[in-house]
Amino acid sequence: MTNLILVxxxxxxxxxxxxxxxxxxxxxxxxxxxxxxxxLTNGIEVLEVESDHFPERSQLERVHSTAYVAAVLDEGRSGEWSGERHELGHIAHRMVGGTILAADALVAGQALTAVHFPGAKHHAQRDHSSGFCVFADLAITAKYLLDGNSGVSRISIIDIDAHHGDGTEALLREDPRVQTMSVHDRTIFPGTGHADDTDREVFNEALPYGSGDSQLTVAVARFIGEAQRFAPDLLMLALGADGHDSDPLSTLTYSINGMVAAVGMIREAFPELPILIGGAGGYQPDDVTPEVWARMAIAACA
Structure with a gap:
């Protein structure tokens, strides 16, 4: 078994x-x-997997409408861009496949941690895109695992992206096999996920303007407790880097160390549980976002 799968x-x-x-x-x-x-610096063995899987449409249609899938894949159309952009529809399809490949590697016992940085497109809805997200890869992959022969019967999803994971929540809300938890900036898009929006296995922590590491720590500690009660077979993490205090798209003030520590708390609480990581958001592409994503992924290694 390797330490980390990178798709x-x-x-x-x-x-x-x-x-x-x-x-x-x-x-x-x-x-x-x-x-x-x-x-390399930390002596962690990484197995790289090429993201070259394009799942059958039936997999996408587990959570998306047939018409919407056809619009993206056949017409190259999405609310995220203008006109026909077939190349972007093709990449969106590949991104779903990448998250499924990461899940397959975990189920096969190749590692306890798998990361797919383009994963966790958590705003996509059943019949339309939203918030830069075209296909809801975590929701699709959850259904793929739970409805297949993976041996996975319960999944917990913890989302620490600065924006509420509204799509993931909406698409999985009625499935008792899935638990969704999101801590986010309540002052920004999409404006959902209020603290009192708790239903069965849906939990939200909506943070006020300027919240920082201490608030993140409290929320993650709560989510860990809920996940321990739920006893999942696999954990999915949406590790958005946009909560960092220098990111332009949120008011949160997390530090890199604070975000890394939060992920470390999760791994410490679940030392033997397979963890699938998606990068979700992060809008400083040349420096902070890659740094935060990489360090959080390392923190999730068993």
Whole structure:
């Protein structure tokens, strides 16, 4: 067993809606490079897996409408860009496959931690894109595992991205086999996930303007307790870097050390549990975002 699975494709660099758009695909390549540097320094063995899997449409249609899947894959259309952009629809499809490959590696026992930086597209809805997210890869992968022969019967999802994981929550809310938890900036998009929005296995911590490491720690400690009660077979983490105090798209003031410590708390609480990581958001593609993503991934290693 290796320490960490890294699922990646150089094709992700072309995930660019426009030159001025906050989402820039080079952040994924930069994060890969930083992760490999940190792994070498820390003596962590990394097995790289090429993200070359394009799942059947039936897999996407576990959570998305047939018409929406066809619009993206056949027409190259999405609310995230203008006109027909078939190359972006193709990459969005590849990204779902990358998260599924990461899950497959965990189920096969190749590692206890797998990371796919383009994963955790947590705003995508059943019949439309939202918040730079086209397909809801975590929700699709959860259904894939739970409905298949993976041996996984319960999944907990912890989302520390600065934005509420509204799509993941909505698509999985009625599935008793899945627990969703999100800590986020309540002052920004999408404006959902209020603290009183708790239903069965849905939990939200909506933080006020300028919240920092201490608030993150309290929320993650609560989520750990809920997950321990739920007793999942696999844990998914949406580790957005946009809560960092220098990120332009949130008011949160997390430090890198605070975010790394929060992930370390989760791994310490679940030392033997497979953990699947998606990078979610982060909008400083050349420096802070890759650094935060890479360090959090290392912290999740058993």
């Amino acid at each position: 990646h494709s150089d094709a992700y660099v072309d995930w660019v809606f426009s030159d001025s758009h906050p989402t820039q695909g080079r952040r994924f390549n930069n994060a890969r490079e930083r992760l490999l540097e940190f792994a």
